[in-house]
Amino acid sequence: MLTLTLILLPIIAGLLTLSTKGENAKVIALVAALVELALGAYTFFAFVPDATSQFGVSYNWIASAGIKFSVGIDGISLILVSLTTLVVPFIILSTFQNNYEKASIFYSLILFMQAGLVGVFTAKDAFLFYFFFEATLIPIYFIAAIWGGENRIKVTFKFFVYTIFGSLFMLLALVYLYIKTPTHSSEITALYETARLLDASQQGFIFWAFFIAFAIKMPLFPFHTWQPDTYVEAPTAGTMLLSGIMLKMGTYGLIRLLLPIAPLGVKAWGTVAVVLAIVGIVYGSIIAIQQKDMKRLIAYSSFAHVGLMAAGIFSSNLDGIQGSLIQMLAHGINVVGLFFIVEIIQQRTKSRELSSLGGITQTTPQLTVFFIIIMLGSVALPLTNGFVGEFLLLKGVFEYNAWMGAVAGLTIILGAVYMLRLVQKSMFGTTTSLTEGFEDLGLTERATLLPIAVLVIVLGIAPNIILKASEPAVSQLLSIINK
Amino acid sequence: MNAIIALSLFGITNLFLGFLNNRKILLPATLLFVLIAFGLNLADWNHEYYWFHNMLKTNNLSINFTSIILVATALVVAISRGFGNDEEHTHPAEYYGILLFSVVGAIMMVTFQSLFMLFVGIEILSVAMYVLTGSDKRNLRSNEAALKYFLMGSFATGIMLFGIALVYGATGSFDINGIGNMVNQAKLQDIMLNPYGPILYGGIILIFVGLLFKISAAPFHFWTPDVYDGAPSIFTAFMSTVVKTAGVAATYRLLSISFPAVYGLWGNPLVYITCLTLFIGNITAVYQQSFKRMLAYSSISHAGYLLITVLAKTPTTNSSILFYSLAYSIATISAFAVLMVVSEAQSKSGKPDESFTALNGLATNNPFLAFVLTVSMLSLAGIPLTAGFFGKFFIFADAFSNVSSLFKTIAVVAILMSTVGIYYYFKPIIAAYLKKGDLEKIELSPIYKLTLIITTALTILLGIAPDLVKNIF
Numbered sequence: 001m002l003t004l005t006l007i008l009l010p011i012i013a014g015l016l017t018l019s020t021k022g023e024n025a026k027v028i029a030l031v032a033a034l035v036e037l038a039l040g041a042y043t044f045f046a047f048v049p050d051a052t053s054q055f056g057v058s059y060n061w062i063a064s065a066g067i068k069f070s071v072g073i074d075g076i077s078l079i080l081v082s083l084t085t086l087v088v089p090f091i092i093l094s095t096f097q098n099n100y101e102k103a104s105i106f107y108s109l110i111l112f113m114q115a116g117l118v119g120v121f122t123a124k125d126a127f128l129f130y131f132f133f134e135a136t137l138i139p140i141y142f143i144a145a146i147w148g149g150e151n152r153i154k155v156t157f158k159f160f161v162y163t164i165f166g167s168l169f170m171l172l173a174l175v176y177l178y179i180k181t182p183t184h185s186s187e188i189t190a191l192y193e194t195a196r197l198l199d200a201s202q203q204g205f206i207f208w209a210f211f212i213a214f215a216i217k218m219p220l221f222p223f224h225t226w227q228p229d230t231y232v233e234a235p236t237a238g239t240m241l242l243s244g245i246m247l248k249m250g251t252y253g254l255i256r257l258l259l260p261i262a263p264l265g266v267k268a269w270g271t272v273a274v275v276l277a278i279v280g281i282v283y284g285s286i287i288a289i290q291q292k293d294m295k296r297l298i299a300y301s302s303f304a305h306v307g308l309m310a311a312g313i314f315s316s317n318l319d320g321i322q323g324s325l326i327q328m329l330a331h332g333i334n335v336v337g338l339f340f341i342v343e344i345i346q347q348r349t350k351s352r353e354l355s356s357l358g359g360i361t362q363t364t365p366q367l368t369v370f371f372i373i374i375m376l377g378s379v380a381l382p383l384t385n386g387f388v389g390e391f392l393l394l395k396g397v398f399e400y401n402a403w404m405g406a407v408a409g410l411t412i413i414l415g416a417v418y419m420l421r422l423v424q425k426s427m428f429g430t431t432t433s434l435t436e437g438f439e440d441l442g443l444t445e446r447a448t449l450l451p452i453a454v455l456v457i458v459l460g461i462a463p464n465i466i467l468k469a470s471e472p473a474v475s476q477l478l479s480i481i482n483k
Numbered sequence: 484m485n486a487i488i489a490l491s492l493f494g495i496t497n498l499f500l501g502f503l504n505n506r507k508i509l510l511p512a513t514l515l516f517v518l519i520a521f522g523l524n525l526a527d528w529n530h531e532y533y534w535f536h537n538m539l540k541t542n543n544l545s546i547n548f549t550s551i552i553l554v555a556t557a558l559v560v561a562i563s564r565g566f567g568n569d570e571e572h573t574h575p576a577e578y579y580g581i582l583l584f585s586v587v588g589a590i591m592m593v594t595f596q597s598l599f600m601l602f603v604g605i606e607i608l609s610v611a612m613y614v615l616t617g618s619d620k621r622n623l624r625s626n627e628a629a630l631k632y633f634l635m636g637s638f639a640t641g642i643m644l645f646g647i648a649l650v651y652g653a654t655g656s657f658d659i660n661g662i663g664n665m666v667n668q669a670k671l672q673d674i675m676l677n678p679y680g681p682i683l684y685g686g687i688i689l690i691f692v693g694l695l696f697k698i699s700a701a702p703f704h705f706w707t708p709d710v711y712d713g714a715p716s717i718f719t720a721f722m723s724t725v726v727k728t729a730g731v732a733a734t735y736r737l738l739s740i741s742f743p744a745v746y747g748l749w750g751n752p753l754v755y756i757t758c759l760t761l762f763i764g765n766i767t768a769v770y771q772q773s774f775k776r777m778l779a780y781s782s783i784s785h786a787g788y789l790l791i792t793v794l795a796k797t798p799t800t801n802s803s804i805l806f807y808s809l810a811y812s813i814a815t816i817s818a819f820a821v822l823m824v825v826s827e828a829q830s831k832s833g834k835p836d837e838s839f840t841a842l843n844g845l846a847t848n849n850p851f852l853a854f855v856l857t858v859s860m861l862s863l864a865g866i867p868l869t870a871g872f873f874g875k876f877f878i879f880a881d882a883f884s885n886v887s888s889l890f891k892t893i894a895v896v897a898i899l900m901s902t903v904g905i906y907y908y909f910k911p912i913i914a915a916y917l918k919k920g921d922l923e924k925i926e927l928s929p930i931y932k933l934t935l936i937i938t939t940a941l942t943i944l945l946g947i948a949p950d951l952v953k954n955i956f
Contacts, residue, residue, distance in 0.1 A: 062873075064802075064953050065880070127876075134867040145917055153917045157909060164866070165902040172879065172898050176891075179883040205891075 002043055002055035003071045003122045006081065007115050009036055014111035020104050026096060029107035033089040036114065040085025047078050049469050051476035053124065061128070066184045070124040075473030079325045079466060080121040080252055083332045084245050088114045090452060091240045094340045096444040097347060100147055100235075109139040113241055120249050126174050126186045126257070133249060134167055140241060144234035152233045159230040166216030166223070170253075173209035177261065188256065192480055195261040200268060207265025210258040211273060217250030218306045220273075221280030231299035236343040239295065243302045244336040248328045251306065254313045255321060260480045266316060273314045274400065278408050280307030285414030289421065294342045294352045297422055298335065301378065301415065305331050308411050311404070312393035316481055320396025321474050326466050327389025330377065330459060334386060337374040337452040341367070344445060345426060349434040354422070359431030364440040368427055370449040377456035379419045380412060385459035388467075484527065484534045484541050484594065486520040486549065487587050493520070494583035501576025506565050510930070513579045517557045517586075524549045524590075533596065537658060540596040547805050547956055548593040548732040555724040555812040556586050561934040562820045563717050578618060582721065585611030589729035593736065597657040598647045598690075601733060602640070605697065608729060609636050612722060616714040622834075628713025635696070635706045643693025649686030653679035662741040687742055691749050694737070698730035698786045701760040708767075711779035716826070716837075719775065720819035723782040724812035731789045735804060739796060746796075753794050754889060758896050760787035765900040768907045774822055775837040777907055778815065781863060784904065785811050788878055791893055797884040802956035803877040809952065810862060810870035810945060817859035817938040818911075820931070821852050828925050839910050844920025852925065853915040855935045862942045864908040865901055870945035873953075875901065 013032030017025050047054060056072025073081060092110060100106045116139065119132030137160065145156040178186045181194045195203065216223045231239045259266060266273075284304030291297035309327050312320035344367065345360065346352050361368040373384075380386035390412065398405030431438075441449065459466065493516035500512055524546055531542045560582070566575040588607030595601040613636065617629025651657055654665035666683065692703065699707040711719045742749060764784030771777040785807075792803045825842055826835035846853035862871035879897070882890040914920075927935075945952065 061948075062950050062953070064950055065877075131867045134872075138861075138866065138868070142916070145913070153913055157913065160909065161902060161905050164905050168898045168901055171876070172894055175876070175879045175894075176883050179880060 001057055002039070002046075003073055003118075004057050006036065006039055006043070006085070006118050007071065007122070009039065010111040010115040010118070014108040014115070017111060018104055018108040022103065025104040025107045026092065029111055030089065030092045030096075032111060033092050033114070037085050037089050040082055043073065044078065044082050044469070047073065047075075047469060049075065049472060051075065051472040053077075056124065058124070061125075065186075067127050067186050068125045069128060070187065071119070071122040071128070072124050073122055075470035076252070076255060076325065076477070077121050079329055079470050080248055081118055083248065083329050084114060084117045084121065086455075087240070087244045087332050087336050090336055090340070090448050091237050091244070093444055093448045094240065094336075094343060095237050097442075102146070106143065106147060106237075109143050110237065110241065113139040113143070117245050117249070121252060124188055126178070126188050126191055129188070129253075129257070130167070130171055130174055133170070133253070134164070136246065136249070137163060140238060140246060143238040143241070144230060147235040148238065149233040151229070155226075155229040155233045159226045162223075162226045163216055166213040168213075169209040170213035170257075173206045176209075177206065191257075192260050195263075196483070198264075200264045203262040203265040204268055205265075207258065207262040207269050210253070210262065211269075214250040214253040214258065215276075215310075217253070218247050218310060219250070219303065220307060220310055221276050221283055221303075224280065224284075224303050227303060228296050228299045231302070232293065232295050236339055239299075240336045240339050243299070243339070244332040247302070247306055248332060251309050251313060251324060251328055254310065255324070255477070259313065259316055260477060263481045266314065266481075270314045270316070271401075274311050274397070274404055277307045277311040277314065278397075278404055280304065281311070281408055281411045282414070285411060285418060288418040289414065291418075292354050294345070294354060294357075294422065294426060295339070297354075297418060298338050298342065301418060302331070302335055304411060304415065308390065308393050308397075308408060311408055312396045315396045315400030316478070317396050317399050318471075318474060318478060319392045319399065321477070322467055322470060323389050323392025323394075323396055325470050325474070326459075326463055327386070327393055329466060330385035330389050330456075333452055333455050333459075334374055334378045337370070337449065337456075338378065340445075340448060340452075341371050341374070344441070348438055351434050354425040356432055356434050357426040358429035358435060359427075360435050360438045361427040362431060363438050366441045366446065367449075370441075370453050371423060371427060373453040373456055374449075375419050375423050377460070379416045383457065383460045385456050385463070387460055388463040484532065484539060486524040486553075487539075487590055489523055490516070490520050490583050490587045490590070494580045494587070497576055497580035497583060501574065501580075506575055509575055509579050510560065510563060510565050513560050513583065514557060516583065517553055517560060520586075521550065521553045521557070524553060534594075538597045538600045539591065539594045541594050544801055544805075545594040545732075545736075548728065548808075549590050551728055551805065551809050551812060552586060552589050552593070552725050554809075555728065555816065556582070556721070558813070558816045558934055558938060559717065559721045559724070561930055562720075562816070562823070564928065564931065566717070578615065581611045581614055585615070585721075586725065589725050592729040593732040595733070595736070596659060598650070598659065598662075599657050601737065602644055602647060604729075605640055605643070605693075605733070608726060609640065609697075612636075612718070612726065615718040615721070616710060618718065619715045622713075624713035625715065626713075628710045631706055631713075632710045639693050639696035639703070642689050642696075646686045646689025646691070646693060649682050649689065651686075653683035653686060659737060659741045663744070666742055667744045684745070684748055687745065687748060690737065694730065694734040695756065698727060698734060698789075699783050700756050700786050700790060701763040701783065702756075704760070704763065704783050707783055708776055708779045711782065712773065712776045712837075716775065716819055716823045716835075719779070720816050723778065723819075724815050727782060727786065728808045728812060731786070731793070731804060731808065735793050735800070738793065739800075743796070750794060753790060754893065757787055757790040757794060757893060760784065760790065761896055761900040765903040765907075769903060771907070772839065773837050774839050774842065774911055775826075777839075777910070778818060778822070781904070781908070782815070784900065785863075787900070788875065788897065791890075791897060792878045792881040794893075795881040795885040795890060797881045799877065799881055799884070802953060803874075803881050805956040806870075806877055806945075806949065806953060807874035810874040810942070813938045813941055814859040814862035814869075814871060817855050817935060817942070818863070820935055820938075821856045821859070824925050824927065824931075825852065825922070828922060839914050840918075840920075842911050842914040842920075843918040844922050845915035847920070848922055848924045851932075851935075852927075855939050856915055857912050858939045858942050860908040860912050862946070864905045866905075868943065868946045870942045870949070872946055873949040
């Protein structure tokens with residue numbers, strides 16, 4: 001029942017927001033997001049760390065086809081539900097400085113989006129998963145297309161068509177599996193069972209169908225061409241939703257569907273996937289180093305990070321998957337913080353170009369501290385949240401193949417290069433005409449960045465809070481995979 | 484089956500209502516007639532009846548098809564707005580009358596038991612449509628469309644009639660079940676040894692071609708864009724929903740009852756025809772500048788999706804075709820309804836502007852119309868939360884239920900083409916929400932608005948709970 005509330009609350013709040021006018025919209029949205037956060041926190045602490053699915057409900061949805069509205073939270077879902085409920089209030093808070101046209105629609109779309117995301121992460125029925133997976137696309141499309149930058153129409157359209165193209169392949173694979181189930185059931189666990197009956201070539205087909213869908217969503221090399229443009233053109237709140245939460249739908253899908261359904265496919269093609277992921281890490285990092293636009297730089301860094309998560313997942317061992325889960329959480333928090341700082345800088349200077357910035361730190365001790373903490377989290381310095389994830393991920397990839405692990409390890413060096421460059425070029429050095437008289441943080445800005453910075457450090461010091469919660473579920477998943 | 488008789492009488496009544504010199508009464512009267520027919524149609528539910536000396540047969544499947552046809556007709560009538568009040572439309576009563584007559588033809592196409600009735604039904608439907616297509620008589624394109632439709636349509640019916648004659652010659656029967664039995668027996672013998680074999684097979688292929696022409700499957704689709712584009716929008720809406728549904732239903736009825744034994748004969752070509760239809764319909768739609776013409780190509784592509792499940796012939800094919808037809812019809816009528824009012828508001832030198840640019844900035848002053856348009860486009864594109872998604876879903880499920888590995892290929896083609904579909908279905912949405920335009924607020928009559936609310940609500944409702952109608956089908 002709790003899960004259902006987590007899904008319904010943002011929908012109801014979204015409808016409420018839609019019916020209000022002007023300033024009230026953002027307040028209602030924030031309150032709703034905070035209530036959702038409280039519920040999310042309650043869920044997190046009430047969760048009993050074992051492999052079962054909890055707080056669930058199940059209704060017949062399309063009885064004639066054996067499709068159920070079945071949701072629940074297990075250890076893996078828990079991490080992502082926590083991420084979603086945690087990040088959305090920050091996203092809403094980060095927009096408090098802006099006055100959007102048609103604000104009520106804007107905030108209601110964010111809340112609808114949140115409902116869809118929670119739905120994806122908690123669905124226990126494959127078609128329900130697909131349903132939410134696609135449904136999230138509609139709000140984010142409109143958020144990016146209506147409130148985005150100059151090229152938004154073309155860019156967001158590419159994004160939309162590209163991702164739908166991928167998910168249609170997933171639909172194909174799901175329908176294929178569903179027809180093969182003896183009782184025409186689409187419960188994800190039933191699909192696990194059915195997949196055992198398929199031979200290697202059939203599983204290969206399913207592997208690629210899922211892979212294309214999730215690889216586009218994350219995105220993995222070479223399916224990433226939609227990503228940098230969309231991140232840059234979308235309004236910052238949209239970019240945060242995309243990079244902070246939405247790309248995790250892809251990695252979550254790999255863990256939830258691809259690995260357990262097509263283990264033979266992973267055996268046959270997993271190496272290709274890991275290689276693609278690692279190519280993405282190196283390629284994304286190198287391009288990030290070259291970037292002049294702050295938002296684009298973070299977009300490529302996000303692309304590199306997600307490559308490492310995918311590599312860890314495809315190595316299909318405990319460390320790899322656990323690492324990817326905690327990294328999803330950490331990356332979600334960090335990237336929202338980073339994009340928010342970019343937004344702050346852009347609002348004050350009207351520029352995101354690294355070459356025209358610099359010297360901001362002279363007038364902004366607070367911003368500097370927060371920026372550096374979040375940057376260090378992103379670089380994966382020990383005692384920050386990024387470290388735990390990257391360490392486990394690299395360990396996982398090493399276990400899979402030492403050479404690949406070595407190449408993937410470049411991410412630590414390259415990541416430090418582009419992130420330090422980002423901070424140095426924008427914050428340090430001499431002031432330019434644009435950065436002169438740069439004001440330090442206001443109240444809502446501080447209220448957003450402080451918790452993020454705290455989380456960066458707390459999760460770095462005590463990652464076990466997270467790891468303990470997800471470990472039983474991941475072990476069970478691995479036993480299904482290796483059966 | 485009383486619906487047929489009633490509708491014929493109502494059609495004549497409509498012609499007489501024209502003498503009343505009161506245009507306002509026509510629309511509600513016609514709507515009432517259609518609703519009465521709908522009730523009469525449902526009266527036969529759960530019974531199997533033969534009518535008129537075994538010429539027609541009603542069962543639940545045919546009643547469902549008839550219901551969809553009547554619902555679509557009612558919606559089209561509701562957005563007809565009395566066919567305008569200008570000089571060119573001095574005879575609205577006749578249009579309503581002809582519309583009802585054509586529905587009689589459509590119902591015969593979905594209930595026929597004898598091939599005679601199939602032919603007569605197609606002719607009644609088609610002749611009425613030829614007239615309506617050309618009803619915008621001072622418009623050159625409308626005239627061209629009518630002539631083109633008439634010439635090609637009568638040629639196609641001629642081919643079909645020839646096919647029916649050949650099948651009769653080989654089997655000695657017009658009854659579809661009788662033909663089915665004979666075909667079963669004929670199949671047991673070697674085609675070369677059976678003197679009637681070549682005649683029978685030739686006949687089947689010719690009938691098949693005639694029917695594919697009616698549902699505008701490629702490569703028999705060439706008339707579609709010009710005719711759909713040239714006809715007045717309201718009749719295009721009628722053609723692309725009622726006529727299409729009736730055509731698919733007739734094709735399915737004939738193939739599944741009379742010719743399942745010779746599946747290889749029509750199944751193999753149909754695989755290519757399906758893929759070709761999907762390909763041509765979707766790819767060509769991408770290049771259209773006119774919203775109306777895009778909808779014409781989209782109707783070709785939807786014929787392709789429907790053929791997939793006809794081809795798969797699984798136990799669920801019935802309900803899949805029904806659901807898809809319903810979802811498609813509702814969304815298409817919504818789209819045409821928006822197109823009609825917008826194109827008239829944007830008309831240049833008296834001619835309605837039917838290009839995508841006419842929709843620019845629709846959302847600014849007409850948020851309701853923009854929303855209706857968005858939902859209908861999302862449904863046609865098959866995006867979740869709309870009925871169109873489940874339509875496609877059931878069809879893919881059918882495709883995979885068939886053991887033949889060929890269906891995997893077809894499904895992949897269909898998926899790729901769905902992606903292409905998203906591209907062109909989003910053009911109107913982008914125009915409406917993201918482009919700048921100077922469209923004033925458009926006033927809608929209450930019944931028009933109500934119709935749009937019904938179609939939109941139904942599209943979303945069926946997208947969330949498809950079981951509401953799926954259980955009936």
